[in-house]
Structures are given as C-alpha cells and as structure tokens.
Amino acid sequence: MRQGINIQVNIRIQFYIQVQIFLYIFQQNQQHNKQLICYLLFQIKNNNNLFIFYLIKGELNNQGQKHGKGKLWYQNGDRYEGGWLNDKKHGQGKQYFKNGELFIGIWQQGQRFGYGQYFFSNNERYTGNWLNDMRHGEGTMWYNNNTKYIGTYYKNKKIWQWQIYRLLWLGKRIILGPWKITRTKKIKKRL
Incomplete structure (x- = not known):
C-alpha cells in the first residue's frame, strides 16, 4: 500500500455568491484528523455591498468546522490565534484587533x-x-x-x-x- 500525503481541494458555492476553498492534507487516505492548510471564504452580495473575506489556517472536524488549533484572519484586519471547538473560539487564545x-x-x-x-x-x-x-x-x-x-x-x-x-x-x-x-x-x- 502506498503511503504519503494526498492533497484535496474542495470548492463549494453557497447562498448569494459565496465561495469556499479548502485545502486538506490526509495521511494514508484517512479522512479523520484532517488538517486545514488554507481556507478562504469570499461572500459577495451586490445589492447591499456586502463583501466578506476570511483566511483560516488550522484544523477541522468531520463536519468541516474549525476544531483544534488554528488561526483566523478577518476582513477588517482583526486576527485570532488559538483553540477552536465546533467552529467557536474555545480554550486558550489570542485576539488581535486592528x-x-x-x-x-x-x-x-x-x-x-x-x-x-x-x-x-x-x-x-x-x-x-x-x-x-x-x-x-x-x-x-x-x-x-x-x-x-x-x-x-x-x-x-x-x-x-x-x-x-x-x-x-x-x-x-x-x-x-x-x-x-x-x-x-x-x-x-x-x-
């Protein structure tokens, strides 16, 4: 059996125009314990001029939520580094404000x-x-x-x-x- 690192890219389009790009690393083709290398979320809504951008580096659970250790860069310039539990900040962390x-x-x-x-x-x-x-x-x-x-x-x-x-x-x-x-x-x- 061949061992190594497999890289997978998923792109999803949701709601108005919302694009999510995931880049995962899987060890030995096992989807659990996946590590999120990079996550970008673009959300564009023309009528209300809503532009949202997130950049995340860290770990995800099986539901695709931030889980474990990670970093999140917000569109407004704020940044969070620390623990996550089911997509919410949890445990020790640092929040840097613009x-x-x-x-x-x-x-x-x-x-x-x-x-x-x-x-x-x-x-x-x-x-x-x-x-x-x-x-x-x-x-x-x-x-x-x-x-x-x-x-x-x-x-x-x-x-x-x-x-x-x-x-x-x-x-x-x-x-x-x-x-x-x-x-x-x-x-x-x-x-």
Missing part, C-alpha cells in the same frame, strides 16, 4: 471566559476574570495615569469595594500610595 488592542486568555463557546488580559490601544490594561465576553469577578485595571484599581466586576461594571493605588515618581524612587477604599453601587441578588 486598532492595536489585544486579548490573551480563555474562550468558551466563542466568548471570553475565565482568566484573561485585555490590552487597550491607549496603554491601559485589564487583568482578571471574564464571563460571557464581559469583565466579571475579580480584576485589576491599570490606567495610563499610573492608577491601578483592584476589585470586583459584575457584567463589565465595578461593584463592591475597590482598592486604588497611585504610583508617585519622586526622583529615582517610586512610591506606591496613598490607597483608598471606595464604595460603588451594590447589586442585590434577587431570589
């Missing part, structure tokens, strides 16, 4: 979940927990005016008590302080 922002962390079912870091284009950053694509739980926010907030988020909003740290530059020394505890709106849980 405006210079970056998220490094954990994804679940296509949304930021668990621990992650978000770096803003203005040099501010958030490090902490995420739930359903929102800052949720314990977190730390660093602002570009040398202020650091440590506290709790609920659906992207600061709640409970926050510790505020401000770095003061005195000659060659850095002094951390003074810090204060502030109170923000409490959210009551309804039973």
Whole structure:
C-alpha cells in the first residue's frame, strides 16, 4: 500500500455568491484528523455591498468546522490565534484587533471566559476574570495615569469595594500610595 500525503481541494458555492476553498492534507487516505492548510471564504452580495473575506489556517472536524488549533484572519484586519471547538473560539487564545488592542486568555463557546488580559490601544490594561465576553469577578485595571484599581466586576461594571493605588515618581524612587477604599453601587441578588 502506498503511503504519503494526498492533497484535496474542495470548492463549494453557497447562498448569494459565496465561495469556499479548502485545502486538506490526509495521511494514508484517512479522512479523520484532517488538517486545514488554507481556507478562504469570499461572500459577495451586490445589492447591499456586502463583501466578506476570511483566511483560516488550522484544523477541522468531520463536519468541516474549525476544531483544534488554528488561526483566523478577518476582513477588517482583526486576527485570532488559538483553540477552536465546533467552529467557536474555545480554550486558550489570542485576539488581535486592528486598532492595536489585544486579548490573551480563555474562550468558551466563542466568548471570553475565565482568566484573561485585555490590552487597550491607549496603554491601559485589564487583568482578571471574564464571563460571557464581559469583565466579571475579580480584576485589576491599570490606567495610563499610573492608577491601578483592584476589585470586583459584575457584567463589565465595578461593584463592591475597590482598592486604588497611585504610583508617585519622586526622583529615582517610586512610591506606591496613598490607597483608598471606595464604595460603588451594590447589586442585590434577587431570589
């Protein structure tokens, strides 16, 4: 039996004008464990001027969905590198945004979940927990005016008590302080 690498190209045309080009590598003619070398999706709709372009490099499951490790380049200049599960971002990953922002962390079912870091284009950053694509739980926010907030988020909003740290530059020394505890709106849980 001849062993080696077989290359297969599939082209599908769907919906208005949507062209998908797949380039697979199969080991020993077995279709499972296929690795997607390149995936291009062009979607053109004339009336609404809809032009969508994706470039993907990674792995697919048997249904042709992104699954495993891979990279996705979006038409708008954003890029994702990391884990996939049934066509959704899942596990450890990095999302690079065209405006210079970056998220490094954990994804679940296509949304930021668990621990992650978000770096803003203005040099501010958030490090902490995420739930359903929102800052949720314990977190730390660093602002570009040398202020650091440590506290709790609920659906992207600061709640409970926050510790505020401000770095003061005195000659060659850095002094951390003074810090204060502030109170923000409490959210009551309804039973």
